[in-house]
Amino acid sequence: MLTPARFATAAALLTALAGCASGPGTTTATGAGTSTSTASAATVAAPQSTTAGRTTATGKTEVLWLGQATTRITTPGGKVIVIDPWLTSNPKTPASFKDLKALGKVDLILVTHAHFDHFADVPALAKMNNAPAWGPAGLNDSMVKLGILPAELSPRFGKGGTITPFGPGGPKITAVHAEHSSELTWKDAAGKDTLHTGGEPVGFILEMENGFRIWHMGDTAVFGDMRLIGDMYHPDLVLSPIGGHFVMNPQDAAMAMRDMVKPRYVLPIHYGRRRNCAGRRRNSKPRLAAHPAPRA
Numbered sequence: 001m002l003t004p005a006r007f008a009t010a011a012a013l014l015t016a017l018a019g020c021a022s023g024p025g026t027t028t029a030t031g032a033g034t035s036t037s038t039a040s041a042a043t044v045a046a047p048q049s050t051t052a053g054r055t056t057a058t059g060k061t062e063v064l065w066l067g068q069a070t071t072r073i074t075t076p077g078g079k080v081i082v083i084d085p086w087l088t089s090n091p092k093t094p095a096s097f098k099d100l101k102a103l104g105k106v107d108l109i110l111v112t113h114a115h116f117d118h119f120a121d122v123p124a125l126a127k128m129n130n131a132p133a134w135g136p137a138g139l140n141d142s143m144v145k146l147g148i149l150p151a152e153l154s155p156r157f158g159k160g161g162t163i164t165p166f167g168p169g170g171p172k173i174t175a176v177h178a179e180h181s182s183e184l185t186w187k188d189a190a191g192k193d194t195l196h197t198g199g200e201p202v203g204f205i206l207e208m209e210n211g212f213r214i215w216h217m218g219d220t221a222v223f224g225d226m227r228l229i230g231d232m233y234h235p236d237l238v239l240s241p242i243g244g245h246f247v248m249n250p251q252d253a254a255m256a257m258r259d260m261v262k263p264r265y266v267l268p269i270h271y272g273r274r275r276n277c278a279g280r281r282r283n284s285k286p287r288l289a290a291h292p293a294p295r296a
């Protein structure tokens with residue numbers, strides 16, 4: 001288990017994002033500059049909160065990144081939430097997690113959008129655990145109408161909505177904007193790929209039982225309301241895509257974190273699967289140098 005230093009502090013993000021590694025199997029954001037195995041885990045003690053409306057921290061949150069956007073979060077109260085599961089066919093998934101059973105008990109699934117690298121294992125994981133897969137309303141509507149999941153495992157919500165699926169006192173989850181698309185590809189009865197409504201892509205703000213807040217951005221480009229979302233929710237940890245091409249590149253993500261969101265920790269995700277990963281130290285250094293380093 002890793003220490004909080006294995007997350008990038010906002011300052012260390014400048015270094016972590018300056019190079020775009022060959023894949024999640026080789027590196028992750030580390031404040032100490034050390035690399036890890038493909039699965040990147042960290043246990044973080046939630047901060048002692050003095051902000052009005054937030055409870056004082058007493059427990060810990062475990063975050064396990066499994067490549068691309070797949071993340072398992074274990075809350076201080078022991079609830080297991082899996083976001084964007086893509087494991088069985090993901091070439092970057094650690095061998096030990098190719099079997100969905102390796103995730104252990106899963107209480108809740110979150111889906112940011114319908115693209116296969118976020119959705120592929122949602123139906124199987126939901127059925128295996130009898131766990132609801134919360135996602136954008138349009139996507140979940142399509143899942144029910146196509147018979148992918150029954151309605152009770154495919155609850156709907158949308159941007160700005162907050163759910164408390166474990167009841168009062170449990171984790172709170174809010175859907176927020178992401179600048180992306182969300183086409184759902186599904187095979188018809190003849191086995192032909194067909195396109196369906198995938199709803200509006202989202203990110204998720206997860207507030208743990210002890211007040212620790214995580215923003216899983218999903219897939220997104222930079223957008224100006226990242227500042228608003230940062231001001232509204234004050235995320236302690238942001239899981240930020242950096243792979244470029246379909247999402248922010250490292251320079252974009254560095255600017256967004258430093259100038260708009262200003263979290264305490266950042267974990268770069270969604271990079272290394274394709275050769276068109278945009279980030280290179282030689283390209284990003286001049287841009288990074290043009291901005292003052294943030295404070296963690």
Ligand SMILES: [Zn+2]
Nearest residue numbers: 115117118219
């Ligand atoms: Zn993606």
